[in-house]
Every structure is written in C-alpha cells, then in structure tokens.
Amino acid sequence: MPCISLSVTAGIYHRRRRDLSRFLLSVQSPLKxxxxxxxxxxxxxxxxxxxxxxxxxxxxxxxxxxxxxxxxxxxxxxxxxxxxxxxxxxxxxxxxxxxxxxxxxxxxxLGPQIGWTTVFLIEYTGPLFIYFLFYFRMTFVYGLDERFTSSPHPVVNLACICHSFHYIKRLIETVFVHRFSRGTMPLRKIVKLCEAGNFSIHVALSDLRRNGSKTRKIPYPTKNPFTWLFFFVSCPNYTYEVGTWISFTIMTQCVPVGLFTLLCFIQMTIWAKDKHCTYLREFKDYPSHRTPIIPFLL
Structure with a gap:
C-alpha cells in the first residue's frame, strides 16, 4: 500500500508539473x-x-x-x-x-505604380524638350524655309535660357533634393529670386524628413531669408513658382504663355489649398494666420 500511494503521489506531481510548464509557456509566448x-x-x-x-x-x-x-x-x-x-x-x-x-x-x-522620382523626371523633362522644338525651329513645326533659323529678338534667347534653367533646376531637385532697402528692383531679378526661393523651400521641406523619417511636421522659416514666406503661407514653393511664371509672361508678352501661367496658378492653388487643409486637420497648433498660397488673400 505505501508503494501504491507513493506511485500515485509521484504521478500527480509530474502531471501538475507538466500542466504548470504548459501554462508558463502560454504566458511567455505572445498570442498569435x-x-x-x-x-x-x-x-x-x-x-x-x-x-x-x-x-x-x-x-x-x-x-x-x-x-x-x-x-x-x-x-x-x-x-x-x-x-x-x-x-x-x-x-x-x-x-x-x-x-x-x-x-x-x-x-x-491601386493599379500599376511608378516611382515619384520617375514621375517628376518625366514631368519636367517633357516641357524642357518641347520648348526646344520651337526654339530651334524644327522642320516638322516651321517647315523647310524656317528650319534651324534664329530669332533676331534677344528676348527669345533670354526666355529660352530662363525656361531651360527652371526645368533643369527642377530635374536636379528631383534627383538630389526631394525626399525650396530700395522700393523697386529690376524685372530680371524676379526670375532669379523666385527660382532661388522655390529651391530654398524645397530644401527646407526636405530637411523636415531627414534619415528617411515619415513623420509629418509643421514647416517653419529658417535662417534662409527665402524661407521667411512660411510666416504667411503654407506653400511658399507654389507662391515662388507662380511669381516665376508671371515674370516669364511679362518678359515674353506672349498670350499662350499667359494662358499657361493662369492654368499653373489654378492648379497650384488647388494643391496649396489641399495641403493647407491637411496641415489644419493634422496639427491643432498650426499657425492660424497662414493662407494657402497668396499672403493674406488666398
């Protein structure tokens, strides 16, 4: 009898020990x-x-x-x-x-996808080379008599330089950046300042997401004076780009360029309003005095 009792006790002990081990394993292992x-x-x-x-x-x-x-x-x-x-x-x-x-x-x-770098490279390369077709007066556009002739007006060459500079700058930004006391000033400086401002804003926005961060942040002005437009608008890169195209329109005094500038302004205003609403929705402390694209107005 003592042997049987001891055997039963040992069996119960081992069974409880096994059950306890299973319980501990279930506690330690996270539930799938x-x-x-x-x-x-x-x-x-x-x-x-x-x-x-x-x-x-x-x-x-x-x-x-x-x-x-x-x-x-x-x-x-x-x-x-x-x-x-x-x-x-x-x-x-x-x-x-x-x-x-x-x-x-x-x-x-979502359908077939293409990288944003590729998208912007295609977007900016197209206008650059299409402009050259007309600047160099290609045969299938101007005919044999006018092919490869140059315009006698210096503004044509200046317009080509400014137009090419703008899109070459955007191509460089796409590859390397994206991840922008006198009462008057010369008109030619507007293009330079708008392009410099646009680039400065893109750099400032890129710096908000260093080291591959995906966290959205409120953009603020930096020590770069071109970024001070952030005091007044949510999307100063679009403000500068609109200024560039307005200057280009005044320089060329060309109706198609003016229509293109108007369409650009409408499209960039839509984008700016969308981004502005996103900022207001995501950040409770977002500066209330900022407007989407035009200081104090729009």
Whole structure:
C-alpha cells in the first residue's frame, strides 16, 4: 500500500508539473493573430493569414499578401480597417490596431505604380524638350524655309535660357533634393529670386524628413531669408513658382504663355489649398494666420 500511494503521489506531481510548464509557456509566448483579408468592394475573402505575430507591421502583412498574390506588389496594395476608410501606414503595428486576435482587413488594388522620382523626371523633362522644338525651329513645326533659323529678338534667347534653367533646376531637385532697402528692383531679378526661393523651400521641406523619417511636421522659416514666406503661407514653393511664371509672361508678352501661367496658378492653388487643409486637420497648433498660397488673400 505505501508503494501504491507513493506511485500515485509521484504521478500527480509530474502531471501538475507538466500542466504548470504548459501554462508558463502560454504566458511567455505572445498570442498569435489571425488576419482575414477581404476585397474592399465584393467583401470576398482573398486570403487568411494564420499565426501572425502581434507585433507584425502592416508592411509585413503586405509582404505576406504579396507572396500569395505576386501580381499585387506592396506599393500597389491599399490595406484598410474599413472599406471606405483611409489606408493603413506601413509602420502601424497589428496589436495596436482596434482589432481582436482575429483581424479583418480590406484590400484595394491601386493599379500599376511608378516611382515619384520617375514621375517628376518625366514631368519636367517633357516641357524642357518641347520648348526646344520651337526654339530651334524644327522642320516638322516651321517647315523647310524656317528650319534651324534664329530669332533676331534677344528676348527669345533670354526666355529660352530662363525656361531651360527652371526645368533643369527642377530635374536636379528631383534627383538630389526631394525626399525650396530700395522700393523697386529690376524685372530680371524676379526670375532669379523666385527660382532661388522655390529651391530654398524645397530644401527646407526636405530637411523636415531627414534619415528617411515619415513623420509629418509643421514647416517653419529658417535662417534662409527665402524661407521667411512660411510666416504667411503654407506653400511658399507654389507662391515662388507662380511669381516665376508671371515674370516669364511679362518678359515674353506672349498670350499662350499667359494662358499657361493662369492654368499653373489654378492648379497650384488647388494643391496649396489641399495641403493647407491637411496641415489644419493634422496639427491643432498650426499657425492660424497662414493662407494657402497668396499672403493674406488666398
């Protein structure tokens, strides 16, 4: 009898020890998540990701989804908590989202993507070379009699230099920067100052996101005088660019250039208002006296 009792006691001891070990392992090991990804329109299930780490980021989930659907690479994916909501950022962590251990996310195909550097290189290279077609009087534009002839008016050459300088500067910014006491002054200086101001603003905006940071910040003036326009407007880079095109229009006194300047002003005003509203929405302490593009007016 004592042997049987001892054997039973030992069995109970080992069973409890095993149960305790399992409990400790379950406490130490974080609970895995399950992620269900549905089509944002049809609500059809596209995939079910099992045993996802709770500290997994949205970028990691995009990569998991990409393995199952190679044609939808991460940049093409929009992952949302709600079909009509905003896309989740790459750095957001699964366990910090308002979901349980079984999360339902919605996928939207953004279509084929192209890098922003490529977009801006194409955007600025086009106007640069199109202008040359008319400046050098190409045969298929002016005919054989006027081909490769030069204009007798110096302003034509000056306009070409200013136009080329503007777009070459923008190309250089795209590659290396993006990640801008007298009562009067000569008209020719407006172009120089507007281009310098535009460049200074782009540099100041680039400095807000050093070392690959994606955190949005309120832009403020720096020691560079060209950035002091930030005291009055949210998008001084657009203000300077509008000034450049107005100066170019006065210089050339050309109706098509004036129409182009007007269209540029309308488009940049739309962009400036959108950015201004975004700043007001994201930052409660955003300077209330700033206007989108024109100081005190617009």
């Amino acid at each position: 998540h399950q992620v269900e990804i549905l089509d944002w329109e049809t609500k059809k299930q596209l995939c079910f990701l099992d045993k996802v780490e709770p500290n997994a980021t949205i970028r990691e989930i995009r990569l998991m989804f990409h393995k199952l659907y190679p044609r939808w690479y991460p940049a093409r994916q929009s992952i949302k908590l709600d079909p009509k909501g905003k896309s989740l950022r790459d750095e957001e962590i699964l366990q910090h989202l308002p979901v349980g251990t079984t999360a339902t996310l919605y996928f939207k195909d």
